[in-house]
Amino acid sequence: MCISSFPTQDQAGRSRRTASHAEKGGRRGTILLVDDDPFVLSAGKRILQVVGFDTLTASSGPAAIRTLQNHADVVVCVLLDLSMPKMDGIQTFQALREICPQIPIFLVSGWDEEEFSRRLQGIDCSGFIHKPYSLSDLSSALDHVLGGPGDTKR
Helix, strand or coil, X not given: CCCCCCCCHHXXXXXXXXXXXXXXXCCCCEEEEECCCHHHHHHHHHHHHHCCCEEEEECCHHHHHHHHHHHCCCEEEEEEECCCXXXXXXXXXXXXXXXXXXXXXXXXXXXXXXXHHHHCXXXXXXXXXXXXXXXXXXXXXXXXXXXXXXXCCC
């Protein structure tokens, strides 16, 4: 179970909106998108909204940690950039795991998968998403882990 505080009125409202999304598109929950590039945050948020998720954004590791602490009750997945200044993606990943050990975390980078595999052996993430990602790539990855319209496990 995630470490979180009691839901605020704002969080309760967000939960109702999340249920509405689930009814419309078969998807549910809020994604935490973490990247130090404002363009990636903006574009990623639009993509996630198109595929039916509410989105919270953070532009640094410390901001991601605070956001997950404050919204652990609604965040169903994290998309985490590996290359960020000060607190990199691996340090952030480890801190997020302490807050919410079971939450799916996708690592996102411009690295190719071979480089990713070589550098990050032993990191138990939900997957790797290569930047720049497309709507279909992101949607497929999320459906695979969270279930959704393209999920064959249903």
